[in-house]
Amino acid sequence: MSEHPPNDEIYLDNHASTAVDPRVIEAMLPLMRSEYANAGSITHEPGRRIAAMIQECKEQMLSLLGANGGQLVLTSGATESINLALFGVALHPRQKRRRILVGKLEHRAVLDCAKKLARQGFLVQSLEPITHDHSDPSVSGRPFHIGRIDIDAFKEAIDDEVCLVSILLGNNEIGTLQDMRSVADLCRAHGAILHLDATQAVGKVPLGELSLQADLVSFSAHKFYGPKGVGGLLMTDPDLMLTPLIVGGGQQNNLRSGTLNTSGIVGMARALAIASESLESEMPRVYSLRDQLWQELRSSIPGLRLNGPAWNKDFPTDPKELYGLPGNLNVQFPGVDGQSLMLKVPGLAVSSGSACTAAEPHPSHVLTGIGLSQDQARCSLRFGIGRFNTSEQIDQAAKKLTWAYSQLIQFVA
Ligand SMILES: Cc1ncc(COP(=O)(O)O)c(C=O)c1O
The missing domain is CATH 3.40.640.10 (Type I PLP-dependent aspartate aminotransferase-like (Major domain))
Known part of the structure; x- marks a missing residue:
């Protein structure tokens, strides 16, 4: 088994687990x-x-x-x-x-x-x-x-x-x-x-x-x-x-x-100890990568919707104004099932609306709990951006998802 993940793999599932530093x-x-x-x-x-x-x-x-x-x-x-x-x-x-x-x-x-x-x-x-x-x-x-x-x-x-x-x-x-x-x-x-x-x-x-x-x-x-x-x-x-x-x-x-x-x-x-030392610089970095992903996806996929609390572009100076985890992005892709999107971009590790238990067939209770329909929940993906992600990876991920979405939406009446 190789010590490193394949070069073309992009890991955006840092809520599920993180790489060991x-x-x-x-x-x-x-x-x-x-x-x-x-x-x-x-x-x-x-x-x-x-x-x-x-x-x-x-x-x-x-x-x-x-x-x-x-x-x-x-x-x-x-x-x-x-x-x-x-x-x-x-x-x-x-x-x-x-x-x-x-x-x-x-x-x-x-x-x-x-x-x-x-x-x-x-x-x-x-x-x-x-x-x-x-x-x-x-x-x-x-x-x-x-x-x-x-x-x-x-x-x-x-x-x-x-x-x-x-x-x-x-x-x-x-x-x-x-x-x-x-x-x-x-x-x-x-x-x-x-x-x-x-x-x-x-x-x-x-x-x-x-x-x-x-x-x-x-x-x-x-x-x-x-x-x-x-x-x-x-x-x-x-x-x-x-x-x-x-x-x-x-x-x-x-x-x-x-x-x-x-x-x-x-x-x-x-x-x-490492997390505490690096928190001050890591939070705004991860926050801006999340914003980058959202902006890139939003500009190319019409009707993309955010699931979860909104944020301002700039990282807040007052921690009380941080309403969500800096690296979390959960979005609804109109008309396209999250699982199908994931299958179309196999090198991208993200989680579907029925996350955290991939074996669980029901749509996420969190998404339906904030008012999404079962279909909307199924059309959602969760991204977890973390310490080892780069801006290039985010750009690649957005491009791959946009391409996959454009392929799949053609089959939706
Ligand atoms: C909010 C929350 N609580 C509890 C757990 C369970 O953690 P573990 O699987 O490490 O026991 C998780 C794991 O995803 C989680 O996200």
Whole structure:
């Protein structure tokens, strides 16, 4: 197998996974070559060395996430972190509350946990999203953006019986970034635990105090140029009571048993450090590549429509004005099915409207959730632009898609 992808391949599916940054690979290699002891083997020097290294990584990640003093549970990725957050809170023996609120546009990992909890007797309520943009605050009292939780509906839904609220920061299909402050304030006022699925946001946008506003934050290293199979659940309050999902050797304060994935953890910490250092320059670069793709496609395909929050051409100076993930673009190609378009441009790695699970035949619940018809959802493609994409690749991708579209539209009556 070749070490590099074929030259004519263009990878624009960075929401699904990212390339491992070569600097991350360098950091991981010693853990496989020489520092291979078990982090639990503190009876000998190699084990103590690796245990200290993991502790250092944890502290570094907590600090980079703006959560010094919190606790970080190391997991196999965001799916496990989300499971631990939702089941861990809801099924704790001291938990007496029986209501759970989850965003309607959440990732399947959250939705399926919520469904399972509903089968176990919890009352699960889905939170409606806003389905259109409006930037004029004089109309609604505040600007609003496609995909954000409707705060008025949220106010109606939350009460003192809610044990858990789970919200997606950085939608994996349409990119919407939530207005976390309003959600967090309401959760705090009602004593509900707030879980944030920040899988697409960590390393992509400044979290700053955002993560501190939540009680639990889930993420996966492979979404920010780290390795697959490793992630974390940040607990901003280290004393929050969670029931473990995985029991066994009692590692990680009994919250997640099992031998630690040491090379993965070191890689994840390095990836997070690189992402934090490069965020300031990477965000506007990726943002402008996304704009380039949109402008090039729009100028050659009549009637192309944007799915998700709009953006201004210039990268905002105030992070509060960033309404979507900088590298996300989700568009509707009028009259042409997304899957057919993908088949026509085999060298281009993107995702169709029925993403994230390619095996899932139904149109995306996110796209239909913001008001698209099933047909419109099927005519949509998601582009995820990332660190290693170039302006030439974007130009090539736009040209290939325009050509494929012009071929396919001829057959539409
Ligand atoms: C928003 C979101 N949450 C959770 C996950 C699950 O992450 P993982 O597959 O790394 O467990 C993903 C993966 O696509 C995601 O985009």
